[in-house]
Amino acid sequence: MVNIAAIIYEPGNSVRNKTGGWRTFRPILDIKKCIKCEKCYIFCPEGAIQEDIDGNFIIDYDYCKGCLICEHECPVKAITRVREEK
């Protein structure tokens, strides 16, 4: 059933739309090289780069569309790209 006025009552429910399938290239983050400058974190259009419980940044491939801003902006080249292959 469509909600009245098509109101969406579940905030942020777009998480069920996994956009990871959009990728051509996959960014890979090497946590050993990471200096935690947070550039990849703040520039990710998807918010797909988040801190894990150990304080390391990890890329959520469910949502990463492979724009590679993170790779491009990383000052220490901790992020590299690989071709997505099926």
Add this chain to the structure above:
Amino acid sequence: MQYPRIELFAPGHRGCAGCGAAIIVRQILKVAGKDTIVTTPTGCLEVFSTPYPETSWKVPWIHVAFECAGAVASGIESAIKVLKRKRGKFKDRKINVIAIGGDGGTADIGFQSLSGAMERGHNILYIMYDNEAYMNTGIQRSSATPLYASTTTTPAGKISKGEDRPKKDMAMIMAAHGVPYVATACVSYPDDLMRKVKKALSIEGPKFIHVLQPCTTGWGFPPEKTIEIGRLAVETGVFPLYEIEYGEFRLTYRPAKRKPVKEYIRAQKRYRHLTDEDIERLQKYIDEKCKLLGL
């Protein structure tokens, strides 16, 4: 920890890979926080963030039409005032009312509504994410399209150099409304952008922030360069960063040495028809503008 960890704009949205608008919204909401109501006029952001039954917004959000974000925000702000005064709702809470509109919905079709809202003194923050054309409908020129940019309605051709008018200066027009706070910002400078949003939200009355948002699709550059292009716009002086607080102008970023405009121009397909002489003319135009701002 440099940046707030709160995420109020959820992944799963349909923005292009590398979308600058999505980055801007994340940055805005990180500082605005939960007690925020957002209204968005019609545009890319509105479309890619809310295809029913899915929404990326974790704050209350409303879209009404293309040309009325200023008025809608006025209505929301007035309702909150009334709810506080007459019903005791949101007691002792500061609820931010933020409109986030594209350049078309802000500088063109929504201009009158915005002007009205600013002039009336509503306690709202209007943020224009400026990708310099109508991207939602497929890259048509807006009044924010810069000189010489090729769009689908100002195509470069045998006798055309693309857009033949300079960009409308929205920040200065808003400043002329006498509002307490006006600023420019760029997606590539998150500290500056977030500081300005925070400052704006701490000021009572109408505020306006003009944010430059390089658009991978509309400007023609690879998605990973969204931030780099924005940086070039600022470093070349094409898009100066400043704020006008209670009428007082202040540059908030001064490049050590301005880069040649050519670096910015040559990185984008929308300018690929330009000759070196054309770029030289653009350089002169930008030099003059920078001189006026003391840059």
Add this chain to the structure above:
Amino acid sequence: MKKVITGTSAAAEAVRLADVDVIAAYPITPQTTCVEKLAEFIANGELDAEYIKVESEHSAMAACIGAAATGVRTFTATASQGLALMHELLFIAAGMRLPIVMLVANRALSAPINIWCDHQDSISQRDTGWIQIYAESNQETLDSVIQAYKIAENENVLLPVMVCIDGFILTHTVEPVEIPDEKKVREYLGVYEPKHAYLDPDRPITQGPVGVPECYMETRKQIEKAMENAKKVIKDVNEEYYNIFGRKYGNGLVEAYNLENADTVLVAMGSVCGTIKDVIDKMENVGLLRVRCFRPFPKEDIRKFLENAENIAVIDKNISLGFNKGALGIEISSVLKNKKICNYIAGLGGRDVRIEDIKFIIDHVRKADDDETVWVNCKE
């Protein structure tokens, strides 16, 4: 308390009594005196509301939508060009299911520019999803605005309502109006507390998303259902209001006047019905069916009340150009089968509808052999 006031003042009094929270308005003749009165109420502390002095009617409706979507009671007023300027937002107000109430001071549309009464402005908003009530008098104006909130905010309806009153003929005419007790009205209406739509950081909902093809049609059907529900609600409100305040208007949707034994029935909306009543009181077998509610359209009642009529004369203060009929004429004809229905285009752009015009219509429809459209008191 009874006061001798104009139609626009009557509407403003109703807004005050309804304790409206946000008013957004832009001046336009012949509505302006309504929002001036409201400004006066606020200036004197007689109404506690936020008054947004917008820069256009478009923004008036947009601001009302923003405020109503935040969960408060809203009001605006407009006419003619102003209503036309609001057009796209009227769809949105209804589509977002916001119970906004608006006074429309009916006025003709340009060109040529004309500030006087006809119904073209509101009739042209027929399909926007707004409930439309046409009042006959200043008293009915006041009562209808109060009722409009009760109807609009009903959970089975949740649609905006426009109360339409004839420009100048009601807006600028003073006559005695009973102003109900403030406490009684506020008790009757209560505070608007929406369950479906309100912007609140404690309940972050998304209003006005992209209506993809998988959901859009359903939202339209829901409005149609709400319109159907509104018929009963309007009737109930009419009764309920009568029980509390002592006034009612037909069955709420239509008012049948002298229909028993009437072979000839006039069908009309708005203030002209008063003139018609005066004329037919002195005649034999002529009745009036006043359509008070144009949307939702009271098909069933119209069929019922016009069942025995031989000569039906529908008076329209609007014209569907290219069809040579008025909206009411077209719709009555679509509701009734095998009836002689003549359509009279009258009173456009403030042309006075005189007693002799009503007499002419009655005489004409009785003599007519078949359906016909006549422009009343109109030169070539």
Add this chain to the structure above:
Amino acid sequence: MIEIRFHGRGGQGAVTAARILAKAAFYDGKYCQAFPFFGVERRGAPVKAFTRIDDKPIRLRCQIYEPDYIVVQDSTLLDVVNVFEGLKKDGAVIINTVKDMEFDYKTYCIDATGIALEVLGVPIVNTAMVGAFAGATKLVSLESIKKAILETFSGKLGEKNALAAEKAYNEIIKKYGE
């Protein structure tokens, strides 16, 4: 039903006069209606306004074509408009003039401008004319006229206007008898 037509010039308050008369009738326990004829006229142009008074609710919404009374706020209007148009045969005229005018109708002449200048200091004659109307027709009481005026104009202005109406009322009685 009694129908009255006011003739004036834009800015002279003919609409207000029609409304004051309606309100006065209402205070006398009658039903009433008053409305302007709205043109595009601005200050100075001839204007009309109407009042209906009845013992039962008034439903009629058309303009007044055959008035029982006409009130002419400015005798110079006689040269510009046919103020007598449609006036019933046994109808009456109340006219602001310093002269003694005679028409084919029962006529009441009053120097309302003189009264207005004396009492208000400005030549705005509408309240005096309503007072004269009450004196001439006895359709409404002077008390109700004054009450309606005091409701329309606040403070000193109201009092002065009520006085102007009273003076005109008395003037008419003096001249034409009870």
